Amino acid sequence: MEIRTRSAIHNPNPEELRDLAAAQDTVGETEFGSLNVTTQVTARSKLSTFIATDDPARHTDPTITRSEYDAIARAQVEHLADKEVVVLDGYIGDHPDARVRTRLIIEKENANIAAKQQLLYFPADDDAEPEFTVYYTPSLAVPGYPDDRIIAVDLDAGVTRVLNSDYFGESKMAGLRMWDALMYRRGGLAMHSGLKVVGDGVARRVGLVVGLSGTGKTTTTFSKEGGGAPVQDDYVALFPGGKVYGTEAGTFAKVHGLTAESEPAVWHGATQRRSYLENVAMDACGTLDFHDKTHTENSRAIISAEDIPGIIYPAEVDTADFMLILNRNASIIPAVARLTPDQAAAYFMLGETTGTSAGGKSEAGKFLRVPGTNPFFAYRHEWQANRLRQLLETTSMEVFLLNTGRVGGPADDDRSSKVTPAISAAIVAAIAHGGIEWENDPDFDYQVACSVPGVEDSAVLRPRLLYGSQGRGDQYAELVAGLKMERAEHLASYQDLLPEIAAAV
Numbered sequence: 423m424e425i426r427t428r429s430a431i432h433n434p435n436p437e438e439l440r441d442l443a444a445a446q447d448t449v450g451e452t453e454f455g456s457l458n459v460t461t462q463v464t465a466r467s468k469l470s471t472f473i474a475t476d477d478p479a480r481h482t483d484p485t486i487t488r489s490e491y492d493a494i495a496r497a498q499v500e501h502l503a504d505k506e507v508v509v510l511d512g513y514i515g516d517h518p519d520a521r522v523r524t525r526l527i528i529e530k531e532n533a534n535i536a537a538k539q540q541l542l543y544f545p546a547d548d549d550a551e552p553e554f555t556v557y558y559t560p561s562l563a564v565p566g567y568p569d570d571r572i573i574a575v576d577l578d579a580g581v582t583r584v585l586n587s588d589y590f591g592e593s594k595m596a597g598l599r600m601w602d603a604l605m606y607r608r609g610g611l612a613m614h615s616g617l618k619v620v621g622d623g624v625a626r627r628v629g630l631v632v633g634l635s636g637t638g639k640t641t642t643t644f645s646k647e648g649g650g651a652p653v654q655d656d657y658v659a660l661f662p663g664g665k666v667y668g669t670e671a672g673t674f675a676k677v678h679g680l681t682a683e684s685e686p687a688v689w690h691g692a693t694q695r696r697s698y699l700e701n702v703a704m705d706a707c708g709t710l711d712f713h714d715k716t717h718t719e720n721s722r723a724i725i726s727a728e729d730i731p732g733i734i735y736p737a738e739v740d741t742a743d744f745m746l747i748l749n750r751n752a753s754i755i756p757a758v759a760r761l762t763p764d765q766a767a768a769y770f771m772l773g774e775t776t777g778t779s780a781g782g783k784s785e786a787g788k789f790l791r792v793p794g795t796n797p798f799f800a801y802r803h804e805w806q807a808n809r810l811r812q813l814l815e816t817t818s819m820e821v822f823l824l825n826t827g828r829v830g831g832p833a834d835d836d837r838s839s840k841v842t843p844a845i846s847a848a849i850v851a852a853i854a855h856g857g858i859e860w861e862n863d864p865d866f867d868y869q870v871a872c873s874v875p876g877v878e879d880s881a882v883l884r885p886r887l888l889y890g891s892q893g894r895g896d897q898y899a900e901l902v903a904g905l906k907m908e909r910a911e912h913l914a915s916y917q918d919l920l921p922e923i924a925a926a927v
Contacts, residue, residue: 442533512543520667525552616643620854633748638826648851664817668736691725766821771807804916848876
C-alpha cells in the first residue's frame with residue numbers, strides 16, 4: 423500500500439535528529455547534556471498487539487483478520503497523508519548472514535523515537551531496499567481496541583503498524599518481533615536474551631542470558647565478574663551448532679534505581695550526551711532522580727554500543743557455550759541448577775518469573791509463565807521449546823536455571839536469603855571457568871550446586887536443606903508437590919509440545 427506524506431526528512435544525522443527531538447514539548451535536557459523524554463504510554467501494550475492472519479491456529483497470541491488489518495492500514499495511510507514524517511533506515515543485526523534492513527516511518531512530532539532507534543540500528547551502509555517497515559503514528563487513536571491503541575503485525579509482508587503509542591519500546595520491538603519470526607522460518611530460534619563473553623582470549627566462553635525484562639538479564643549480561651564483557655543485551659538468535667547472531671548496536675536499559683555502583687556500565691552509558699532517557703524523573707535544572715517512580719518504574723536509557731565499556735560487537739562472536747534461563751522467584755528455586763536438554767526445553771517453555779513494570783501494571787509483581795521469557799514470539803509458543811530442543815541436539819552447549827530473586831521466602835521473611843547480583847556473577851564466572859561441585863536434586867531431578875567459588879551463603883544453593891534446617895520440611899514438600907503439579911498441567915495445555923519436554927518436569 424503506497425504511503426504519501428506532506429513532507430519527509432530522510433535519514434537525518436544524529437545531531438539533526440537531536441534537534442528535532444529537542445523541539446518536542448515533552449523533552450528536556452538533563453544535567454549530562456542528554457535528552458529526557460516523558461511519554462504518555464510507559465510500557466509495551468501487550469493487550470493491544472495483534473498478528474494479522476487468516477490462519478489463527480498458527481499463533482498463540484491474539485490475531486486479527488487480514489481484512490481488519492487492511493482497514494487499519496488504510497486509516498493510517500490517510501492519517502499520514504497530511505503529516506510531516508521522519509524516515510530512518512538501518513539494520514537489525516550486524517552479521518551478513520542474519521542482518522535485515524529495516525525502515526521506520528514516524529510522525530515528525532515524535533522524532534525522539536527515531537533518534538532512539540538510530541542508536542540501536544546498525545548503520546545502513548548500502549542502498550538496499552528494506553525488508554521490514556514500521557509505520558508509527560502516535561497521534562492516531564483507534565477506538566474499539568484496548569486503550570484505543572493497536573500494534574498490528576503483518577509477518578508475511580514484514581510490516582508493523584503502531585497506532586496511538588508514544589512509547590519507544592514499540593518501535594524497537596516492532597522490528598525485533600519480525601526478525602524473530604524470520605529467524606524461526608530460517609531454522610533458528612531468536613530469544614529474548616543477552617549475550618556475553620566470560621574470560622580472556624585464552625579461555626573465552628560465551629553465554630546466552632535468557633530472561634524477561636527486569637529479571638536481571640542486563641545486570642547479568644553486563645557484569646565484569648570473571649572477565650565478563652557484554653555482547654548483546656536484548657535479542658539473540660541461536661542456530662544449529664550453537665551459532666549466535668545479535669541484533670542491536672546498543673541497549674534499551676531499565677534504569678529505575680540505577681546507581682554507579684549497582685550497574686557501572688549502564689550508569690556510564692546513561693550519563694553520556696548522545697544517550698536518550700525516557701521517563702526518568704527530572705527537575706527544572708535537569709537533575710535526574712533514578713529512584714523516583716512517580717511517573718513509572720519502567721524508566722529507560724537508550725545507549726549506543728560506543729558508550730558501553732568493554733562491549734564486543736555481535737559479529738565478532740561465533741558460537742555460544744552455555745545458556746542461563748533466568749527465573750526471579752522467592753521460594754524453592756535454587757540460585758543455580760544444571761539441566762538436561764529435555765529439562766532445558768521444559769524450563770524454557772515454562773518461562774517462570776516474577777513480572778516487572780516493563781510489562782505494564784498488569785504484570786508487575788505477579789508470578790508469570792512467559793514461554794521462553796519471550797513475550798514477542800509471534801507463532802505458537804510451544805514451537806519455541808520444540809525448536810530449542812532440536813537445536814540442543816546439534817551442540818554441546820550446557821543449560822542452567824538461574825534464580826535472580828530469593829530462596830526461602832519473600833523479602834519480609836527473615837528466614838529467606840537473597841540471591842544478590844554478586845552471587846549471580848560468581849555463579850556465572852564459575853560456570854564459565856569451572857569449580858562448581860554438583861549433586862542430584864531428589865525432588866526435581868536436576869543438578870544443584872554443593873558449593874560455588876565466591877558464594878559464601880550456601881543456603882541459596884540447596885533450598886531443600888535450607889527449609890529442612892529451619893524446621894520447614896513439610897512446607898518444602900508441599901511447595902514441591904504443588905509446583906510439580908502446576909507445571910505438568912501448564913505444559914499439558916500446549917497441544918504441539920513434544921512429549922519428552924512435557925514429561926521433563
